[in-house]
Amino acid sequence: xxxxxxxxxxxxxxxxxxxxxxxxxxxxxxxxxxxxxxxxxxxxxxxxxxxxxxxxxxxxxxxxxxxxxxxxxxxxxxxxxxxxxxxxxxxxxxxxxxxxxxxxxxxxxxxxxxxxxxxxxxxxxxxxxxxxxxxxxxxxxxxxxxxxxxxxxxxxxxxxxxxxxxxxxxxxxxxxxxxxxxxxxxxxxxxxxxxxxxxxxxxxxxxxxxxxxxxxxxxxxxxxxxxxxxxxxxxxxxxxxxxxxxxxxxxxxxxxxxxxxxxxxxxxxxxxxxxxxxxxxxxxxxxxxxxxxxxxxxxxxxxxxxxxxxxxxxxxxxxxxxxxxxxxxxxxxxxxxxxxxxxxxxxxxxxxxxxxxxxxxxxxxxxxxxxxxxxxxxxxxxxxxxxxxxxxxxxxxxxxxxxxxxxxxxxxxxxxxxxxxxxxxxxxxxxxxxxxxx
Ligand code: NAD
Numbered sequence: 001x002x003x004x005x006x007x008x009x010x011x012x013x014x015x016x017x018x019x020x021x022x023x024x025x026x027x028x029x030x031x032x033x034x035x036x037x038x039x040x041x042x043x044x045x046x047x048x049x050x051x052x053x054x055x056x057x058x059x060x061x062x063x064x065x066x067x068x069x070x071x072x073x074x075x076x077x078x079x080x081x082x083x084x085x086x087x088x089x090x091x092x093x094x095x096x097x098x099x100x101x102x103x104x105x106x107x108x109x110x111x112x113x114x115x116x117x118x119x120x121x122x123x124x125x126x127x128x129x130x131x132x133x134x135x136x137x138x139x140x141x142x143x144x145x146x147x148x149x150x151x152x153x154x155x156x157x158x159x160x161x162x163x164x165x166x167x168x169x170x171x172x173x174x175x176x177x178x179x180x181x182x183x184x185x186x187x188x189x190x191x192x193x194x195x196x197x198x199x200x201x202x203x204x205x206x207x208x209x210x211x212x213x214x215x216x217x218x219x220x221x222x223x224x225x226x227x228x229x230x231x232x233x234x235x236x237x238x239x240x241x242x243x244x245x246x247x248x249x250x251x252x253x254x255x256x257x258x259x260x261x262x263x264x265x266x267x268x269x270x271x272x273x274x275x276x277x278x279x280x281x282x283x284x285x286x287x288x289x290x291x292x293x294x295x296x297x298x299x300x301x302x303x304x305x306x307x308x309x310x311x312x313x314x315x316x317x318x319x320x321x322x323x324x325x326x327x328x329x330x331x332x333x334x335x336x337x338x339x340x341x342x343x344x345x346x347x348x349x350x351x352x353x354x355x356x357x358x359x360x361x362x363x364x365x366x367x368x369x370x371x372x373x374x375x376x377x378x379x380x381x382x383x384x385x386x387x388x389x390x391x392x393x394x395x396x397x398x399x400x401x402x403x404x405x406x407x408x409x410x411x412x413x414x415x416x417x418x419x420x421x422x423x424x425x426x427x428x429x430x431x432x433x434x435x436x437x438x
Contacts, residue, residue, distance in 0.1 A: 107137025159329030174206025228436025238436030323391025
């Protein structure tokens with residue numbers, strides 16, 4: 001079987017490489033020539049555990065190749081996945097420009113029947129827009145070709161993307177006929193040998209399932225953050241509360257961690273887009289709107305705590321920031337809380353020294369030389385007036401506190417992910433601030 005994946009970002013590259021791993025011949029297409037050249041040279045443009053080896057292996061076996069030219073591979077492929085970005089537009093809606101550009105390009109160059117599958121996260125009705133765009137181009141060139149559209153939202157998590165794709169908990173596929181159902185079933189069969197389900201449904205339901213999943217997860221985070229903030233006020237500990245409620249099987253223990261608010265390339269934009277879709281259809285999603293408001297507040301929580309600690313005077317204070325990516329095991333800094341914190345610290349006149357195991361290059365693209373990039377966590381902390389832990393990378397879990405004690409200018413830690421034991425830190429002479437930790 002031959003397939004095409006358009007877009008070689010976090011989703012497209014993982015999708016292409018993992019399908020190739022199952023024996024399918026995959027062409028990955030991207031209009032970013034630099035990215036494609038990097039991939040052709042054997043370099044992986046993103047940090048994602050396990051991805052490099054799987055890409056290399058499948059390139060060597062000639063099951064995976066890269067191009068900037070869609071027409072190079074259209075001839076003999078049965079399925080084409082659209083996995084390009086859907087960034088937020090100014091009004092919060094998903095910007096479908098890239099998705100529809102690809103649809104037009106497919107319509108302009110298609111030579112035979114194909115199933116056109118949307119993997120990008122898109123609002124209800126997008127598959128119909130894709131169908132119209134392709135049909136319009138086919139009509140323009142008087143081509144009498146048949147094609148199908150399908151929706152296959154992606155649920156992988158950055159940092160565990162390869163594993164999530166190879167061993168998914170479920171696969172959601174929106175289809176409107178038997179033919180595309182069968183093609184998609186065949187393609188995904190190797191990934192459900194663990195008996196996890198492929199859930200076939202209508203296209204609109206598949207499109208909304210992705211947004212509903214992200215909004216539900218985001219709301220759990222915002223809920224816990226609000227309870228943590230209340231714990232701060234009332235002198236309770238959110239970690240006890242988390243265990244207390246998480247052991248109720250109706251609630252479950254996952255995704256109950258308080259922190260500095262959700263970030264990344266998905267939750268913030270998908271929550272906004274879902275609110276906008278509802279409003280466009282005359283409906284107000286109150287819970288989802290509150291989730292977003294709570295998150296906006298939470299993204300400033302560490303700045304507020306730092307500012308308060310220093311009596312609202314951060315001029316020339318040196319703040320060390322550990323962790324820049326929006327979560328561990330990725331170099332993705334889109335909507336990361338660390339970036340909001342750093343921007344606020346700089347505006348308040350503070351100096352920032354940062355360290356992240358993978359995301360320094362990406363951060364430099366956004367913040368340039370406005371901050372200092374340290375070679376390791378201790379260098380970041382040297383002479384600092386406070387340390388803010390923003391991403392819970394494993395290497396930050398057990399630092400040598402006696403070394404930190406000796407190199408920091410003043411011993412204050414703001415633990416944005418609640419990974420440290422306040423009592424232990426106090427023993428080492430630190431003033432500790434967590435999120436909802438008394
Ligand atoms: P990304 O920004 O990392 O990658 C998108 C890629 O598409 C880029 O390489 C870009 O050059 C390419 N592209 C844009 N327009 C193109 C065109 N016309 N032709 C060819 N290539 C084009 O994005 P991503 O994080 O991989 O996300 C892609 C989609 O998947 C989004 O809709 C996102 O919401 C969704 N999604 C992302 C994740 C995630 O964790 N990143 C998880 C699930 C779903």
